[in-house]
Amino acid sequence: MKKTALNNSVRPANPFKKKAVTLVVSSMMAAGLAMTSFQSQAAYSLFDVYQMAVAHDATLAQAQATYQANQQLVKIARASLLPQVSANAAYTDSYLNEKSVDTKTADITLKQSLYQHDSWAKYSQAKYSLKKAEYTIKSAEQDIIVRVADAYFKVLLAQEDVKLAKAKEKADETQWDRAKASAQVGLASRTDVLQAKSSYDLSKSDRISAENNLDVAYEELTKLTGKPVKDLKVIALSVKLPQPQLNINTYEQQALDSNLTVLQAEEQAKVASEEVEVQKSGHWFNLSLQAQYEHTEGSAIPSYSFSAKYPNNASASIVASLPLYSGGGTSALVSQARSNYQAAEIGVRDARENAKLNARVQVRNVERGVELVAANRAAVKSNDAFLEAAEEGYKVGLKDLLEVLTARTNKFQARRNLAQSLQNVVLSRLKLEAAVGTLDADKLQRYDSILSDPVDDANPPVDSGSSS
Numbered sequence: 001m002k003k004t005a006l007n008n009s010v011r012p013a014n015p016f017k018k019k020a021v022t023l024v025v026s027s028m029m030a031a032g033l034a035m036t037s038f039q040s041q042a043a044y045s046l047f048d049v050y051q052m053a054v055a056h057d058a059t060l061a062q063a064q065a066t067y068q069a070n071q072q073l074v075k076i077a078r079a080s081l082l083p084q085v086s087a088n089a090a091y092t093d094s095y096l097n098e099k100s101v102d103t104k105t106a107d108i109t110l111k112q113s114l115y116q117h118d119s120w121a122k123y124s125q126a127k128y129s130l131k132k133a134e135y136t137i138k139s140a141e142q143d144i145i146v147r148v149a150d151a152y153f154k155v156l157l158a159q160e161d162v163k164l165a166k167a168k169e170k171a172d173e174t175q176w177d178r179a180k181a182s183a184q185v186g187l188a189s190r191t192d193v194l195q196a197k198s199s200y201d202l203s204k205s206d207r208i209s210a211e212n213n214l215d216v217a218y219e220e221l222t223k224l225t226g227k228p229v230k231d232l233k234v235i236a237l238s239v240k241l242p243q244p245q246l247n248i249n250t251y252e253q254q255a256l257d258s259n260l261t262v263l264q265a266e267e268q269a270k271v272a273s274e275e276v277e278v279q280k281s282g283h284w285f286n287l288s289l290q291a292q293y294e295h296t297e298g299s300a301i302p303s304y305s306f307s308a309k310y311p312n313n314a315s316a317s318i319v320a321s322l323p324l325y326s327g328g329g330t331s332a333l334v335s336q337a338r339s340n341y342q343a344a345e346i347g348v349r350d351a352r353e354n355a356k357l358n359a360r361v362q363v364r365n366v367e368r369g370v371e372l373v374a375a376n377r378a379a380v381k382s383n384d385a386f387l388e389a390a391e392e393g394y395k396v397g398l399k400d401l402l403e404v405l406t407a408r409t410n411k412f413q414a415r416r417n418l419a420q421s422l423q424n425v426v427l428s429r430l431k432l433e434a435a436v437g438t439l440d441a442d443k444l445q446r447y448d449s450i451l452s453d454p455v456d457d458a459n460p461p462v463d464s465g466s467s468s
Contacts, residue, residue: 042231042453043231043232043233043234043453043454044229044231044232044233045232045233045448045451046148046149046152046233046444046447046448046451047441047444047445047448049148049152049221049224049225049229049232050144050145050148050441050444052224052225052226052227052229053144053147053148053224053225054144055226056224056225056226056227057144057147057224059140059143059144060140060141060143060144063136063137063140064137064140066133066136066137067133067134067136067137070129070130070133071130071133073126073129073130073133074123074126074127074130076126077119077122077123077125077126078123078126080113080116080119080122080123081113081119081120081123083110083111083112084110084111084112085108085109085110085111086108086109086111087106087107087108087109088105088106088107088108088109089104089105089106089107090103090104090105090106091103091104091105092104092105103296103297104296104297105294105295105296106294106295106296107292107293107294107295108292108293109290109291109292110289110290110291110292111288111289111290112288112289112290113286113287113288114287114288114289114318115285115286115287116281116286116287116288117277117280117281117284117286118277118278118281118284121274121275121277121278121281122274122278124274124277125271125274125275125278128267128270128271128274129267129271131267132263132264132267132268132271135260135263135264135267136260136264138260138437139260139261139264141440142260142434142437142439142440143434144224145430145434145439145440145441145443145444146427146430146431146434146439147224148224148444149426149427149430149444150427151217151220151221151224152221152232153423153424153426153427154217154220154221155214155217155218155221155232156232156234156235156419156423157217157416157419157420157423158210158213158214158216158217159214159232159234159454160415160416160419160420161210161213161214161416162207162210162211162214164210164412164415164416165203165206165207165209165210165211165412166207167412168203168206168207168408168409168412169200169203169204169206169207171408172196172199172200172203172405172408173200175196175199175200175401175404175405175408176193176196176197176199176200178196179192179193179195179196179197179401180193180196188401192400192401195401195402195405196401196405199405199409218230231454232454233448233451233452233453233454234451234452234453234454235419235422235423235426235450235451235452236452236455237377237380237415237418237419237422239422239450239452241370241373241422241425241426241450242450243370246363246366246367248359248360248363248364251359251360251362251363251432251435251436252356252359252360254359254436254437254438255355255356255358255359255435255436255437256352256355256356258436258437258438259351259352259355259358259359259435259436259437260437261351261354261355262348262351262352262355263437264351265344265347265348265350265351265352266348268344268347268348269341269344269345269347269348271344272337272340272341272343272344272345273341273344275337275340275341276334276337276338276341278337279330279333279334279336279337280334282323282326282329282330282333282334283323283330284322285320285321285322286320286321286322287318287319287320288318288319289316289317289318289319290316290317290318290319291314291315291316291317292314292315292316293312293313293314294312294313294314294315295312295313296313355435358431358435359432359435359436362428362429362431362432362435363432365424365428365431365432366425366428366429366432369421369424369425369428370425372421372424373418373421373422373425376414376417376418376421377418379414379417379418380411380414380415380418383407383410383411383414384411386407386410386411387404387407387408387410387411390403390404390407391404391407426447426450429447430443430444430447
């Protein structure tokens with residue numbers, strides 16, 4: 001990975017600072033010289049974290065192993081349709097009329113099924129099962145993308161919460177100090193001091209809670225990647241997200257055609273249909289060819305026996321069998337298989353309905369998410385302006401301290417809401433791609449272009465951006 005650090009590299013304590021060039025000084029024990037080394041520490045992108053998760057995630061590895069096992073299903077089912085060859089050998093030593101006699105026998109037998117209804121049905125069933133396994137592994141690959149994005153954005157939102165909580169705590173502490181200073185000269189009341197102190201205490205507790213949530217989010221991300229990942233690229237509040245044209249009917253139809261859950265359900269229904277044929281084979285005849293070559297020799301064979309004259313014997317036969325009655329068990333198995341097939345068909349219908357619903361919901365989430373981003377950007381600007389006006393009004397006695405504290409809380413909440421809405425649009429877009437079965441690593445990588453290195457700024461510029 002590109003994150004290899006040099007000896008004694010010092011990472012910045014603040015995860016939101018740009019990764020500055022780090023000065024590394026190490027003693028050269030042999031020469032007694034000092035050397036300086038510089039390294040630019042780049043933040044991990046969403047695709048970087050995805051690559052680590054693919055290499056480590058247990059759920060995906062389990063799905064891949066299961067798929068490899070399922071690849072053998074067709075070979076196993078096809079084996080019963082191919083020739084079956086076996087060889088046998090025997091040596092017998094016995095006493096007959098107080099004489100020791102021995103017999104040596106060896107044979108090779110070939111059996112070939114000419115018609116066996118259940119074998120052909122199981123072969124078709126195995127091919128459908130393999131197709132279902134292919135859709136299952138693709139679904140697991142989509143799932144890891146969504147899980148990585150979800151965990152990644154949880155960390156980003158938790159980071160934003162910590163950053164804003166720290167900024168608010170610092171601002172509230174400054175306001176408290178000002179209130180105390182003003183009270184000492186008679187320009188503020190004791191109530192103002194208590195209000196400022198109360199706001200500061202609450203912001204301090206919010207900061208502690210936010211830091212704990214960030215630690216938890218980091219742990220969840222570490223579970224996916226297998227190692228701690230602290231430095232992540234962020235979605236800047238001023239970024240302009242792409243605005244694709246979303247036709248809800250097009251995505252709905254695409255979900256019906258390509259949704260992986262639907263495709264899995266359809267293959268499962270085909271498997272259930274073939275199971276009916278497997279059980280119906282109990283009413284069908286079986287036809288097979290059997291050929292055998294046998295060699296026999298030994299002192300125990302009478303001279304008049306056929307084997308004595310012809311020690312090498314070959315035979316071939318066609319065997320037909322037809323089950324007549326099995327106590328009603330075959331009919332019961334057929335009825336059971338038909339009921340299971342009906343259940344599988346209902347499962348297909350349910351999967352199709354859920355796919356349509358999910359596609360429609362995600363399209364709505366993306367559309368409303370873009371609108372929400374625009375609204376939150378406007379809210380950030382208006383709350384910034386209101387806080388500035390409230391602070392000026394407080395200085396001249398037109399606003400009380402409570403209004404200032406409320407305005408500051410609203411300012412930071414508006415920025416937090418904007419950050420969350422930006423992340424939700426991206427996540428909803430990925431979920432929409434998953435709903436229609438087109439989500440892959442390439443789609444994920446496209447969103448790296450809107451990510452940027454974090455900055456140490458509690459009040460980043462916010463573009464009014466009609467385009468969001």
